[in-house]
Amino acid sequence: xxxxxxxxxxxxxxxxxxxxxxxxxxxxxxxxxxxxxxxxxxxxxxxxxxxxxxxxxxxxxxxxxxxxxxxxxxxxxxxxxxxxxxxxxxxxxxxxxxxxxxxxxxxxxxxxxxxxxxxxxxxxxxxxxxxxxxxxxxxxxxxxxxxxxxxxxxxxxxxxxxxxxxxxxxxxxxxxxxxxxxxxxxxxx
Amino acid sequence: xxxxxxxxxxxxxxxxxxxxxxxxxxxxxxxxxxxxxxxxxxxxxxxxxxxxxxxxxxxxxxxxxxxxxxxxxxxxxxxxxxxxxxxxxxxxxxxxxxxxxxxxxxxxxxxxxxxxxxxxxxxxxxxxxxxxxxxxxxxxxxxxxxxxxxxxxxxxxxxxxxxxxxxxxxxxxxxxxxxxxxxxxxxxxxxxxxxxxxxxxxxxxxxxxxxxxxxxxxxxxxxxxxxxxxxxxxxxxxxxxxxxxxxxxxxxxxxxxxxxxxxxxxxxxxxxxxxxxxxxxxxxxxxxxxxxxxxxxxxxxxxxxxxxxxxxxxxxxxxxxxxxxxxxxxxxxxxxxxxxxxxxxxxxxxxxxxxxxxxxxxxxxxxxxxxxxxxxxx
Numbered sequence: 001x002x003x004x005x006x007x008x009x010x011x012x013x014x015x016x017x018x019x020x021x022x023x024x025x026x027x028x029x030x031x032x033x034x035x036x037x038x039x040x041x042x043x044x045x046x047x048x049x050x051x052x053x054x055x056x057x058x059x060x061x062x063x064x065x066x067x068x069x070x071x072x073x074x075x076x077x078x079x080x081x082x083x084x085x086x087x088x089x090x091x092x093x094x095x096x097x098x099x100x101x102x103x104x105x106x107x108x109x110x111x112x113x114x115x116x117x118x119x120x121x122x123x124x125x126x127x128x129x130x131x132x133x134x135x136x137x138x139x140x141x142x143x144x145x146x147x148x149x150x151x152x153x154x155x156x157x158x159x160x161x162x163x164x165x166x167x168x169x170x171x172x173x174x175x176x177x178x179x180x181x182x183x184x185x186x187x188x189x
Numbered sequence: 190x191x192x193x194x195x196x197x198x199x200x201x202x203x204x205x206x207x208x209x210x211x212x213x214x215x216x217x218x219x220x221x222x223x224x225x226x227x228x229x230x231x232x233x234x235x236x237x238x239x240x241x242x243x244x245x246x247x248x249x250x251x252x253x254x255x256x257x258x259x260x261x262x263x264x265x266x267x268x269x270x271x272x273x274x275x276x277x278x279x280x281x282x283x284x285x286x287x288x289x290x291x292x293x294x295x296x297x298x299x300x301x302x303x304x305x306x307x308x309x310x311x312x313x314x315x316x317x318x319x320x321x322x323x324x325x326x327x328x329x330x331x332x333x334x335x336x337x338x339x340x341x342x343x344x345x346x347x348x349x350x351x352x353x354x355x356x357x358x359x360x361x362x363x364x365x366x367x368x369x370x371x372x373x374x375x376x377x378x379x380x381x382x383x384x385x386x387x388x389x390x391x392x393x394x395x396x397x398x399x400x401x402x403x404x405x406x407x408x409x410x411x412x413x414x415x416x417x418x419x420x421x422x423x424x425x426x427x428x429x430x431x432x433x434x435x436x437x438x439x440x441x442x443x444x445x446x447x448x449x450x451x452x453x454x455x456x457x458x459x460x461x462x463x464x465x466x467x468x469x470x471x472x473x474x475x476x477x478x479x480x481x482x483x484x485x486x487x488x489x490x491x492x493x494x495x496x497x498x499x500x501x502x503x504x505x506x507x508x509x510x511x512x513x514x515x516x517x518x519x520x521x522x523x524x525x526x527x528x529x530x531x532x533x534x535x536x537x538x539x540x541x542x543x544x545x546x547x548x549x550x551x552x553x554x555x556x557x558x559x560x561x562x563x564x565x566x567x
Contacts, residue, residue, distance in 0.1 A: 043498070043499070043500070044287060044288065044290065044498060044500060045284070045287040045288070045500035045501060045502060046287075047501060073414050073415070074414050074417065074430075075417055076417070076503070076510065076512060076529065077501070077512055077514065077527070077529040079514055079527040079529075081499075081516050081524070081525045082525070091499075091514065093501055093512070093514075095435075097414055097428065097430050097435075099410050099411070099414075099427070099428060100428075100429065101428055101429045101430040101431075101434075101435060104430065104435035104436065105436075107436075109501065128415060128417070129415050129416055129417075129537070130415065130416045130417025130534055130537065132537055133533060133534065133536065133537050134533075134534070137533075141251070154244075155243060155244060156243065156244040156247045156566060157244060157247065158244070165249070165252055166251060166252055166525075
């Protein structure tokens with residue numbers, strides 16, 4: 001019986017010396033071998049996390065999907081966070097499943113920082129088709145443009161909405177509607 | 190500047206060819222399970238293109254969550270997947286607990302599992318009733334809801350509410366199980382097992398039903414993974430991916446249960462997977478009731494719950510993999526809350542699964558995906 005997934009992080013870690021749980025060590029080794037400048041780290045919830053430059057991103061994502069030993073075929077989620085002056089951060093959560101779901105212990109969170117005044121990053125729709133709707137949502141609510149997306153338009157809000165509401169500096173500019181309170185005819189008051 | 194309304198669908202689907210007709214299925218439609226608009230291009234009765242248009246139930250959950258403390262967000266999570274409210278709460282509460290490193294007592298975990306699996310049964314009962322109703326079998330709908338009433342009574346005695354519970358808390362649950370809970374639940378489960386046999390006899394082997402669902406909406410295993418399918422949709426295509434087994438959370442690793450897997454990836458396979466899940470959930474609840482220890486129903490939590498860092502927690506809801514990503518920056522309110530909805534991802538499948546079939550098959554496909562618009566739009 002497997003242990004709880006978030007207890008995968010070993011106890012007693014010292015700052016600087018990262019020890020990884022043994023089932024994720026091969027992933028770390030492969031990442032370090034091909035991309036030595038990244039520093040993968042374990043997050044408190046049991047996910048391995050890595051920050052990537054957006055220039056590298058399409059090539060890096062293909063590497064994650066196609067390399068033996070990584071094979072991240074399942075994109076669980078694409079989302080973005082607004083860190084104000086630090087810009088936006090697009091967050092991808094990837095899992096390796098396989099047709100027999102026998103390698104699901106391989107999980108990776110990839111984060112891409114994007115400057116606020118140039119909020120663009122390459123789309124991953126050709127790599128994981130599921131990203132289609134997720135990227136549209138991030139574009140709709142956060143305003144990050146995914147280059148190469150086949151159909152980048154709003155998904156949750158109306159087509160003519162102006163602005164990106166999840167941004168921290170979003171101001172609702174819709175004109176206030178007059179509120180009219182009418183007494184019902186024949187009211188008991 | 191885009192036109193305000195794409196009434197003729199030409200912006201999304203392209204101008205219909207000479208023999209084709211553009212039809213809106215929804216947003217008000219008895220078979221789309223909520224306010225879903227499916228844009229269809231049909232040639233006669235055959236669908237040549239289909240796209241989902243969503244957002245009619247968008248209520249700004251993620252933005253509102255930034256202005257509430259974590260406990261205050263819990264009622265909002267109920268209202269995302271309102272047919273499986275407990276699992277939505279669970280994902281959120283689990284993410285917050287991982288962020289704050291809060292220990293949940295054993296009894297509380299068992300309570301969560303019991304309530305979560307009962308919620309799965311309740312949700313599948315609605316799916317079963319509405320799915321059959323969409324295909325024309327009205328009797329089944331009433332039978333399914335009759336079973337669900339008993340379950341809702343149990344939930345009301347336990348949490349105070351029939352459908353939107355606000356029951357889970359950071360560190361456990363709001364209150365303990367009431368005296369007599371175990372007896373009520375066991376009686377319900379015994380009853381349900383007998384009825385399920387009846388429903389199988391009535392519906393599953395029915396020739397008309399089989400011809401409506403066999404071979405329809407086939408999703409291959411590779412496509413299921415590529416399109417990010419989860420839950421009964423990916424399992425119906427033969428991939429044994431279940432968050433409770435792949436990344437066990439809470440105390441699921443202590444129970445002996447199987448995950449039903451379909452063979453053909455069609456609507457019928459997904460139907461069979463969900464029907465079998467009833468039995469598996471019944472088994473889990475019985476085991477949990479046997480094993481549940483005495484103890485606290487909620488753990489020690491700090492009085493001021495400040496969030497720092499980020500965490501992504503996923504649960505297996507009746508619809509698939511529900512994920513909540515919380516980012517905290519030292520305050521009591523989260524900096525960012527993101528809710529990953531399985532149905533949102535599944536709606537991308539409407540095109541690949543529905544094109545080439547009849548309009549009636551589209552109804553079967555939508556039913557087999559089990560869509561709840563509350564979680565799609567949030």
